[in-house]
Amino acid sequence: MTVRDPKHLTANATSLGLRICKPQSVRRALRVTLLFTALTSTPGLAEDPNNAGAGPVASVSMDHNTFIPSEITVVPGTTVTWVNKEDMPHTVVHVNKGFRSKTIVKDAQFSFTFTAAGDYDYLCSIHPNMKGKVIVRPDAG
Numbered sequence: 360m361t362v363r364d365p366k367h368l369t370a371n372a373t374s375l376g377l378r379i380c381k382p383q384s385v386r387r388a389l390r391v392t393l394l395f396t397a398l399t400s401t402p403g404l405a406e407d408p409n410n411a412g413a414g415p416v417a418s419v420s421m422d423h424n425t426f427i428p429s430e431i432t433v434v435p436g437t438t439v440t441w442v443n444k445e446d447m448p449h450t451v452v453h454v455n456k457g458f459r460s461k462t463i464v465k466d467a468q469f470s471f472t473f474t475a476a477g478d479y480d481y482l483c484s485i486h487p488n489m490k491g492k493v494i495v496r497p498d499a500g
């Protein structure tokens with residue numbers, strides 16, 4: 360055997376390894392996604408609308424391309440529910456990526472429970488001029 364042959368084999372093994380590795384990471388990503396789906400659909404978690412009565416609640420309407428009220432102040436642990444009142448579809452997207460709704464059609468809603476104090480600026484990704492803010496403060500209310 361010449362020196363060149365093992366090198367050649369190594370190169371083959373590497374490309375083979377990459378080929379094997381790729382589906383594995385896809386499978387792992389899928390498993391993580393499934394786990395995440397299972398967790399978020401577990402009753403009792405914040406995003407479950409059935410859990411809305413467990414803590415303080417607040418609601419924001421979406422109408423006339425506006426979040427109403429555009430700014431609300433709540434205590435930590437409050438579940439805020441956005442309800443779309445008009446035919447125009449909207450989304451609720453936190454600018455710092457803490458939460459993000461799917462497209463909310465008329466009469467549909469999205470909820471998020473705010474556990475940490477802070478200012479949460481959000482907008483509608485379909486109409487970026489449509490903005491709102493949730494202020495979470497322990498001394499609110």
Ligand SMILES: [Cu+2]
Pocket residue numbers: 424448449450483484485486489
């Ligand atoms: Cu919108």
